Amino acid sequence: MGKLPAEGTQARRFGKMRSAQSTALLEDYAELIADLLASEGEARPTDIARRLGVSHATAIKSISRLKRAGLATARPYRGVFLTEKGHALAERVRVRHRLVVDLLRALGVPSEAAEADAEGIEHYVSETTLKAFAQFLKSRE
């Protein structure tokens, strides 16, 4: 059976997980907005909503959270843009996403599953683990 870790250790792990969970959504929005800006030249709430599979009302509400977090700016009827901080986050997320997908692929996970699973996994991978992933991929070349 899963021999129990010390109470404090276990509580700390779960706490870390909960905080990762709360930033996961912001990360996804930032990454998607960056992608839309790059490929379409603009990021409109309706497109964001369609791509995330949520209602436009939900997307708009989340966008205002991004604004509150200092990650995005948006004026009514004028699309969404990322702040410096938002761009930096999006870039970090993009790199991490790529790394997770590449690792899964290297382990023999089919592309579609790798892309889909990475969407969830990426938010919970620590720097330490990311380094190990990169190392492993490099050693494989």
Place this chain on the structure above:
Amino acid sequence: MGKLPAEGTQARRFGKMRSAQSTALLEDYAELIADLLASEGEARPTDIARRLGVSHATAIKSISRLKRAGLATARPYRGVFLTEKGHALAERVRVRHRLVVDLLRALGVPSEAAEADAEGIEHYVSETTLKAFAQFLKSRE
């Protein structure tokens, strides 16, 4: 840049992620309750709360969700038990957790980071990816 996947594909991936997110907590509770039952002979709300790092009130509320989901039973002041369904879930989660930790370790992630990250990652690993993990580990022996 992250070339955008087709709209529908992307929306489906995010939807899957959201549904995984909503079961993650139930999975964690089931696993922890199983561990406590195995090692202590009982699973008390206060212990569960301490191990998850939440208040006992939060734990009790979550336990009632487990009951509603048919995963657990509990009578006032008498501890928490798992139903058949709850046990089955806990067992599946335990196996998956082990596999994820072992894989991370095999990739060179230090134990503590592997255990901590697995806590978040495990909920988002598909059957397909799990199989690939097992295969990879086997090929390494």
Place this chain on the structure above:
DNA sequence: TATATTATGTAGCCTTGGCTACATTTTGAC
């Protein structure tokens, strides 16, 4: 046994992140 401590349970509040329904603004087609 009486009492203090600990565990459990309840109530009520908050934020997040979904939704629908409705109002308003912009845009595009005539």
Place this chain on the structure above:
DNA sequence: GTCAAAATGTAGCCAAGGCTACATAATATA
């Protein structure tokens, strides 16, 4: 330039999952 369609925004609802504060039950100790 008008008017219909599409996009955007607002309001209000819900459940999940946190919390604190308070009440009650069980247990351990003097």
